Amino acid sequence: MDKILEAVVMSSYPNNVKQGLVRRVIEAAKQPMDSEQCWSMLELSTKLYLLGDTKYKREIGKEVLEVYGHYHPEEFEEFFNVRFLLSLLQEGYGPLGKRSHYVLDYIQLGLQFVLESPSANSIFGLLRIEVLRKVCERPSPKQCAKISKLLIQHPQCIPVGKHQVLFCQQLIRCIRQFQCVSEGEEDIMEFLEQVNKVSGLLQRIWRTQTSVILPSLKELFTIISSTETRNDLMYLVFLVTNIFIAGAHPCLAEEQEAPSNALASVVQFVPLELMDGVIRNLTNDDSITDVQMMTAIGR
Known part of the structure; x- marks a missing residue:
């Protein structure tokens, strides 16, 4: 049956002609x-x-994958195994590199068919490690958005414990370098969607694990108080107001060296009741210099 399907799909017939033959194979x-x-x-x-x-x-x-996931769950579980997924995430698939967004799309597609299987916990454990590794590699905004989409849909795969703190900090580090490289309207809108998807994942984690918020905000402060970058950003609260309410675009940072304006998308999800504590924590921290504080305020 696989030979028939492959021959049909690879043939030069128009897609509408192929579709009838493909339907027969899928029904079978x-x-x-x-x-x-x-x-x-x-x-x-x-x-x-x-x-x-x-x-x-x-x-x-x-x-075809969906049909086999529904009608042949045991075989699908055997195929969609931890070793195969690890290979996809670390090596890719043939000529397809491991950073291709199709890899994450494929895994997200397959996960829905193994959620109740005996191997589910092993797969979740693998993905918790691998998504942390991936964000440490500073993936692109699109790749980060794909990771976030997968984790929002399958929160069982979100890193836990100390790894969760590190994951949030590294995700903020990823947002720090987000840049929109195009001025086209469609590209800008796509970039905004990617930024919102990533910051939305942080919101989801913070909502259920409030103990992660303070370490995450410390990481954010470390970034915006750094004196190593050459250009200042607007003050982050100002950015939240103007970017996400007035409609300015966080992709219009002046230079790559400066932290991305997309960091403003993170601030909007900090619970207001925690802000006083956060400010006190920062002002009473002896390790924070006046220069760092002034740099952060200036941004």
Whole structure:
């Protein structure tokens, strides 16, 4: 069956002609079949989803994966295993690099079919480690947004304990370097969506784990009080008001060396009842110099 599907998808026939044949293969996939045939189809659908050079091929790959996830859960669980996911995240898939956003999309797609499986906890544990490793590598805004989307949908994969504190701090470090490299309206809107997705993940974590907020804000203060950058940003509270209410764009930072204006998206989620404590903590911290404090205020 996998050979038939591959021949149809790769043929030169118009997509509307292919679709009828593909539908027959997909309907047949809902019937009982042996494990070997299931694995062959899962391998092909994974290949189409991750390496397909057209949207049509990726959509067929996605549809086949979903059918096998629904109708052949045991075989899907065996295929979608920890070793395979680790390989995807650390090595990529064939010519597809590990930083491709398709890798995270694929994992998010497959997770829904193993949430109640015996291997679920092992997969969650792996992803907690791997998402922390990824944010430490300073991924792009798009990659960060993909990570955030996955974790918002599957909070079981959010790092826990001390790793959660480190994860939030590193996520703020990622936001610090976010820059919009285009002035096109569509690109700016996409960038804003990515920023909001990442800061939204921080909000979700802070809402359930308030003990993480203070270490996160200390990391934020360290960034905005640094005297090593050449250009100042607007004061962050001013940014929150003007960027997210008045409609200015946080991607319009003057230079790469300065912390990104996108950091303002983080401030809006700090609970007001904690602000007095945060300010007292900062003003009473002997390790903070006057120069750092003035630099932070000036931004």
